[in-house]
Amino acid sequence: MRVHRVADADEGGRLAADVIVGALAPLAHPVLGVATGASPRPVYEELVRRFACGDLTTNDLRLAALDEYVGLGRDHPDGYRSTLQREVAVPLRVPVDRLLVPAAWESDLDRAAAGFENALRALGGVDVQLLGIGANGHIGFNEPGSPLDGRTRVVSLDDRTRRDNAVHLTVATEVPRSAITQGIGTILEAGRLVLLAYGRSKTAAVRAALYGPIDSACPASAIRLHPDVVVIADSAALDD
Numbered sequence: 001m002r003v004h005r006v007a008d009a010d011e012g013g014r015l016a017a018d019v020i021v022g023a024l025a026p027l028a029h030p031v032l033g034v035a036t037g038a039s040p041r042p043v044y045e046e047l048v049r050r051f052a053c054g055d056l057t058t059n060d061l062r063l064a065a066l067d068e069y070v071g072l073g074r075d076h077p078d079g080y081r082s083t084l085q086r087e088v089a090v091p092l093r094v095p096v097d098r099l100l101v102p103a104a105w106e107s108d109l110d111r112a113a114a115g116f117e118n119a120l121r122a123l124g125g126v127d128v129q130l131l132g133i134g135a136n137g138h139i140g141f142n143e144p145g146s147p148l149d150g151r152t153r154v155v156s157l158d159d160r161t162r163r164d165n166a167v168h169l170t171v172a173t174e175v176p177r178s179a180i181t182q183g184i185g186t187i188l189e190a191g192r193l194v195l196l197a198y199g200r201s202k203t204a205a206v207r208a209a210l211y212g213p214i215d216s217a218c219p220a221s222a223i224r225l226h227p228d229v230v231v232i233a234d235s236a237a238l239d240d
């Protein structure tokens with residue numbers, strides 16, 4: 001695992017973009033695993049800048065989401081499908097049919113979760129997976145207690161997660177209570193993981209993830225089971 005200390009999320013964005021472009025450029029059919037939330041936004045902005053100046057080609061790029069809220073509907077602006085379309089796919093000119101998101105708007109959620117796993121497998125898996133980390137140590141929406149070998153499935157969101165995520169809502173009045181998330185086992189199958197963490201609210205989770213026991217009390221600790229991990233964090237998150 002390589003841990004990079006950066007001054008702020010903008011520097012982290014540039015570094016993560018270097019890692020992503022370096023890993024995906026040689027691939028014929030690259031798949032980038034995309035997270036939502038505040039931490040990856042500067043990464044997307046940097047990727048869009050590189051695309052605009054011709055340093056990044058996205059012709060064959062495919063995008064795969066980590067998770068999606070249950071109950072908002074497929075095209076709700078606060079849903080992750082819409083968010084990733086707006087923040088990543090459209091500016092990078094990736095057609096929407098190349099953005100894979102768990103279909104948490106369907107009535108049979110277990111089927112939607114299994115369908116996502118199958119579609120991911122059909123793509124050949126994720127080459128680079130961007131991850132944020134929750135203040136409670138979650139990755140994706142794998143809250144504390146999640147199995148380290150779990151697959152994509154329906155989960156309930158912790159109260160802390162629902163409170164933290166309320167700031168991202170633009171239209172919905174309430175953060176949904178459940179979601180479909182890639183499981184930790186699914187996440188660990190990506191070729192490379194890039195975990196981003198900024199600010200004091202992440203210090204305890206980052207400490208547990210990097211130095212605590214590898215167990216489901218801190219789902220992010222599972223990244224230490226992966227052979228190719230890049231952690232990009234500021235000093236606040238690294239507890240300096």
Ligand code: F6R
Nearest residue numbers: 035036037038039132133134140
């Ligand atoms: C988002 C996701 C979450 C976030 C995490 C950190 O798709 O799966 O695990 O990455 O909650 O969110 P931010 O970056 O907003 O602090």
